Amino acid sequence: MKRTHNCNELRPEHIGQTAILCGWVHSRRDLGGVIFIDVRDREGRTQTVFDPSDLTSDVFAQASGLRGESVVRVTGRVRARPEGTRNPKIPTGEVEVLARELEVLNLAEPLPFQIDEPEAAARVNEEMRLQYRYLDLRRPEMARNLRLRHKVATAARVYFDEQGFLEVETPLLFKSTPEGAREFIVPNRREPGTFYALPQSPQQFKQILMVAGVERYYQLARCFRDEDQRADRQLEFTQIDVEMSFVERADIYAMVEGLLKRLWKVALDLEIATPFPQISFAEAMDRFGIDKPDTRFGMELCDLTAEFRGSTFKVFSGAVASGGVVKALNAKGLADATQGQIETMTGIAKSFGAKGLAFIKVEGGEWKSPIVKFFTDANKAALQRLLAIEEGDLILFAADSWLNACEILGKIRLYAADVLKSTGRLSLPPDRFDFLWVIDFPLLSFDKENNRWYSSHHPFTAPVPEDLPLLRTDPRKVRGQHYDCVVNGVELGGGSIRIHRPEIQKTVFEDILQIPSDVARARFGYLLEAFQYGAPPHGGIALGFDRLLAILCGTPSIRDVIAFPKTAKGTCLMTQSPAAVDPKQLRELRLELKVPPKE
């Protein structure tokens, strides 16, 4: 037998038994006469004792020559630790294994970085951790993340099974659909010059599955997007992909709320409140300046357009005169913002095309600002009332088009919150989760540069039924049946009720998005055709599984919840991918490089 117990199993009731433990040498304490070796496996650790009076000299010599993280098999008798030497820090601390035999299964070289001391190990450069990922994953935090990921995935599958969903796998070798994210393409050896593409999401397949009568589909689906990366974005990632037939928006909300309630219970033993509040896109922008608001703190945006319509301060009145708005937010307690912080905020405003950023510092009982001299007493009273101004506050203004003003202040709101957090003046409880649905997004947005409409979400999103007549007359006003699920300012996922009638889908492709009909047919013909043979009304959602895990694990980076993530440049430091391929492989594919081949 290779082993009889794991390293988190032995208790006083095992005393007297012979145990065989296998695992890694977590730490070795050589006292000269006696050697203690903590053997660790994924369940925990157990102290083994090597006492020369009970051992052959070569076993003792072997034990004294072990290095940390070597893999061993220890056979011995379980016994109670002597009085006063018990270790209450570990569950097996009441007992120890008096070793009789030691088998060194793999002697480890000195490690490139230490993993036995959690605080030191957590600070190791990520480059090093990624190169030696197998060592990094031995750390308890990372092992916990892997285990939690498994637990959450399993809980999701159980939930979907209970709800009558089928998990259906969809192809990874798909075809290019140039709308949306840049794709990874895969050359087809059988017909040189043609290519597969890896899916950005299984969107079209899951809709086809609805036409196929599956009714309730889900998949923990791997997706690929060849875009630049972030802490919360990888080239390949996993989404909980769902589609349902014969549903309206409320059915999707209830299904997702039930799922998240289950997952939060399983992962964190927390009861989250459902149903989630719903907020329209317009209200989210108006109050928080962003379509994924973090509602755990206030500092909401305030509209002052009416107050400054006739102001002698031309920057404000001018903005109103040209159809814009004046908005402000109160960054509570930030009157002591440094020059650099003010410059950062001004930079945010300028990045949206504003000329500058007006602000008021409330210090020493007075409003310090170059623009206060333009304010009437009525202006000041309105500010005081609407923004609840107190000593130590910092008031920031944006006078611009509605969307721009909202976005500027939305960014500044988050920046101000970060500053307040880093100085300990704003703290958010780690077990607080503000879920909400953002709804009523505009179906379409207008691209000024290319003078055309494009889908805010994707071209399969159904319009809100009562807005359907506006599609040809006033596209800007058409709301989509699209919804985003947001928690603590993070977009967890989004979806929509889809178009299931071929003539409406055709109108969106050809008349609204201006995709020529032959192109639309080449790209989406099979979908339009499928819709002609009995397509049920349907809708769905996709939740970012990695982001969800990052939130549950309390880490800012999804790399911490992915076993083998890629770097910001898309490389794998452990396997050194991507790499050059053999010229023979290129010849087979009829591909020729225009850059010198890399070694």
Add this chain to the structure above:
RNA sequence: GGGGGUGUAGCUCAAUCGGUUAGAGCGCUGCCCUGUCACGGCAGAGGUUACGGGUUCGAGCCCCGCCACUCCCGCCA
């Protein structure tokens, strides 16, 4: 594509204004140690300061370039 940050011993970091032989903790090697659990003690080895140029009497430090990692903007239907 653009902007910011980082890069010094195996790891984590220090090195005053540009000035002597680049230091510390951990790890590693050797010796001592029979109840430790981050064991302890003594001794020792270990450096192309990411890389390539430049300025200077003198560069880890300043300048130019470049590489890697990272955060952000663009991008992510």
